[in-house]
Amino acid sequence: MKNKKISRSLLTIYDLLYRRFGPRHWWPGNTRIEIIIGAILTQNTAWGNVEKAIKNLKKAKVLSVNKLRGISEKRLAGLIRPSGYYNVKANRVKNFLEFLNSRYKGSIDRMFKADLYKLRENLLAVKGIGRETADSIILYAGNKPIFVVDAYTKRMLSRHGFIGKEAEYREMQSLFMNNLPEDARLFNEFHALIVELGKSICKSKQPLCSICPIRGGRRRQNARRSKETGRNQESAGNGRKAH
Numbered sequence: 001m002k003n004k005k006i007s008r009s010l011l012t013i014y015d016l017l018y019r020r021f022g023p024r025h026w027w028p029g030n031t032r033i034e035i036i037i038g039a040i041l042t043q044n045t046a047w048g049n050v051e052k053a054i055k056n057l058k059k060a061k062v063l064s065v066n067k068l069r070g071i072s073e074k075r076l077a078g079l080i081r082p083s084g085y086y087n088v089k090a091n092r093v094k095n096f097l098e099f100l101n102s103r104y105k106g107s108i109d110r111m112f113k114a115d116l117y118k119l120r121e122n123l124l125a126v127k128g129i130g131r132e133t134a135d136s137i138i139l140y141a142g143n144k145p146i147f148v149v150d151a152y153t154k155r156m157l158s159r160h161g162f163i164g165k166e167a168e169y170r171e172m173q174s175l176f177m178n179n180l181p182e183d184a185r186l187f188n189e190f191h192a193l194i195v196e197l198g199k200s201i202c203k204s205k206q207p208l209c210s211i212c213p214i215r216g217g218r219r220r221q222n223a224r225r226s227k228e229t230g231r232n233q234e235s236a237g238n239g240r241k242a243h
């Protein structure tokens with residue numbers, strides 16, 4: 001159920017981050033298969049390594065559903081080597097392609113025509129695809145409204161008291177999805193902004209709160225609210241006096 005206060009706070013945080021960082025233009029990738037492969041390869045590695053792996057796939061001219069299906073897992077592992085855990089990841093990519101083929105006749109269009117939650121359930125049944133990867137595929141390649149949660153999200157939410165330290169993925173995802181408009185563009189940008197915040201300011205050991213747009217912005221917002229509340233109480237008091 002929507003909580004107006006949380007909804008307002010989340011939208012304020014979004015505005016503050018957007019004003020500081022601007023549009024993030026996520027997800028980097030020219031095609032949906034490139035985005036999907038990127039989402040699988042980015043597990044446990046920095047994005048720069050994924051870019052190198054994607055570059056190799058492009059250079060070898062195999063970055064399409066059919067071409068990726070046509071090459072051996074061993075060759076695929078060699079091409080995506082820069083992304084780390086390349087044998088495991090090659091197996092995950094192959095699992096995804098097998099799933100795409102058996103469920104949706106190899107068609108990404110057909111896959112994204114499926115109901116969002118049914119598709120999510122199906123993706124989660126693919127070995128090696130977890131919640132963050134499935135949601136990234138659905139949001140960034142499918143342009144469907146599901147909120148992606150990661151360690152940066154958890155850090156920011158727990159430091160601001162929205163959740164406890166033990167909060168699960170589902171709880172965090174519901175916090176956004178229950179309290180924000182169901183809008184893929186908003187979810188896309190918000191997640192990307194949180195990642196930027198976590199990388200550059202809200203660091204795990206030493207958060208740089210003094211330069212954080214969220215701290216200054218929320219303080220100003222609270223001060224404005226208590227001023228307004230003060231004014232309202234004053235005028236209510238005056239009203240009572242007039243009677």
Ligand code: SF4
Nearest residue numbers: 159202207209212215
């Ligand atoms: S850096 Fe500080 S103010 Fe900014 S989000 Fe993290 S904990 Fe909050």
